[in-house]
Amino acid sequence: MSPTWPWTGRPHRLLASGRQALAWLVTGVMPPRARVLCPACMCGSVAAGIAAAGAEAVFYSQDSALHPRWDELAAAPADAVLLVHPLGRRLPVAPVRALKRQRPDLVVVEDISHTLLNRAPLIGVDFAFASLRKLLPVADGGVAIDCRGRPLPEAPPASPAPSPFVRKRLAGDPSAEDDLDAWGGPPDGIWEGTLRALAALEPAALRRARRRRYRQLAELAAGPDVVPLWPRLPDGVAPLALPLRCRNRHDLRRRLQREGVAAQPYWPVPEAARDAAGIPGRLLAGTLLLVMCAPGGQALGTGSGVRPARGRAAAPARGGIARA
Numbered sequence: 001m002s003p004t005w006p007w008t009g010r011p012h013r014l015l016a017s018g019r020q021a022l023a024w025l026v027t028g029v030m031p032p033r034a035r036v037l038c039p040a041c042m043c044g045s046v047a048a049g050i051a052a053a054g055a056e057a058v059f060y061s062q063d064s065a066l067h068p069r070w071d072e073l074a075a076a077p078a079d080a081v082l083l084v085h086p087l088g089r090r091l092p093v094a095p096v097r098a099l100k101r102q103r104p105d106l107v108v109v110e111d112i113s114h115t116l117l118n119r120a121p122l123i124g125v126d127f128a129f130a131s132l133r134k135l136l137p138v139a140d141g142g143v144a145i146d147c148r149g150r151p152l153p154e155a156p157p158a159s160p161a162p163s164p165f166v167r168k169r170l171a172g173d174p175s176a177e178d179d180l181d182a183w184g185g186p187p188d189g190i191w192e193g194t195l196r197a198l199a200a201l202e203p204a205a206l207r208r209a210r211r212r213r214y215r216q217l218a219e220l221a222a223g224p225d226v227v228p229l230w231p232r233l234p235d236g237v238a239p240l241a242l243p244l245r246c247r248n249r250h251d252l253r254r255r256l257q258r259e260g261v262a263a264q265p266y267w268p269v270p271e272a273a274r275d276a277a278g279i280p281g282r283l284l285a286g287t288l289l290l291v292m293c294a295p296g297g298q299a300l301g302t303g304s305g306v307r308p309a310r311g312r313a314a315a316p317a318r319g320g321i322a323r324a
């Protein structure tokens with residue numbers, strides 16, 4: 001496999017999905033029924049991985065850059081914290097290191113699903129995991145990484161035949177996502193076909209392609225009422241999506257669709273995030289359009305490949321922490 005994947009040279013386990021990789025970490029390295037701090041604004045499937053491992057998701061609020069409110073994390077009674085690097089932008093290193101110094105008891109897990117192709121995808125405090133199909137042109141896959149260099153528990157071996165999820169996904173059947181949403185059982189091995197595809201991919205070339213695409217999309221979407229949320233694309237970042245604020249995201253979405261460009265009119269946050277103060281829930285629901293930066297990942301087989309999260313969580317207290 002390419003020497004530049006973030007798991008190369010670190011103890012890791014490959015499983016069939018991101019949520020399974022997360023469940024694997026929760027079961028393997030956290031105390032039973034752990035309390036895991038999670039960003040209120042994240043994909044609900046992540047909460048599914050936590051619940052499947054018998055742990056409890058407790059939501060924290062974020063600022064408009066989708067960064068945690070670090071003080072809140074330091075004070076929260078919990079066993080672990082999940083940090084999601086959003087849409088290709090890695091969270092800043094200093095507050096993560098400071099948090100670990102303040103709270104050495106807190107297990108830090110980074111979700112690198114959106115930064116996998118970055119030159120520097122993770123901070124590397126304790127553990128990381130990713131959904132491979134979010135950013136890469138593969139049909140399934142999740143990876144759990146131990147950044148401390150210690151061995152992880154064994155995971156199921158790679159499966160020689162595609163799972164029903166993968167078969168449906170390759171056939172473009174949108175109900176594949178329902179299968180994964182309903183998942184709650186034992187973890188599955190990654191498909192061997194995905195491993196072969198991974199070995200053939202070149203992360204640096206994919207990163208360049210995504211950066212080119214981001215710029216093309218920004219030009220295509222430009223208009224008097226369209227404002228890029230993050231106009232600068234930092235060096236080394238392979239973006240998952242181009243987030244745009246616009247007066248009417250449905251009009252813009254239709255305009256882009258006519259050009260053959262997939263865009264998502266919502267961010268699939270858990271119900272918990274929708275009304276929370278202190279997180280950009282209203283912003284995301286009201287004015288934001290995510291234009292997916294294919295090539296690779298996300299759109300393979302199932303349209304946008306993303307569905308709104310089902311409500312599995314209670315709303316956080318205003319600007320504070322809430323239990324799932």
Ligand SMILES: Cc1ncc(COP(=O)(O)O)c(C=O)c1O
Nearest residue numbers: 017018019020043045111113131
């Ligand atoms: C940031 C992030 N992490 C993890 C996941 C879960 O990955 P998977 O669908 O492979 O279980 C998703 C969405 O699916 C996601 O958006």
